[in-house]
Amino acid sequence: MCLKPLPVFRFDEGRLLVSTSEAAFLLKLRDQTLRKWAMDGSGPIQPLKIGNRLRWRLSDIEELCK
Numbered sequence: 001m002c003l004k005p006l007p008v009f010r011f012d013e014g015r016l017l018v019s020t021s022e023a024a025f026l027l028k029l030r031d032q033t034l035r036k037w038a039m040d041g042s043g044p045i046q047p048l049k050i051g052n053r054l055r056w057r058l059s060d061i062e063e064l065c066k
Helices: 020-027 031-040 058-065
Strands: 017-019 048-050 053-057
Touching: 017 020, 017 058, 020 031, 020 053, 020 058, 031 053, 053 058
Parallel strands: none
Antiparallel strands: 017 053, 048 053
């Protein structure tokens, strides 16, 4: 389900959150899948809602890829 290894991706030092499209790319899923997870709580990870935007914890994505 995940692109491996994650270190291929260069994230800013200390960057803890990624957008829905970035998270979907890392997990090899469609954006809509992550939005569905957020809406109905059905996914293995949940986002933070900041204003009207969803942000996904990079640590949750890395853990899911293990």
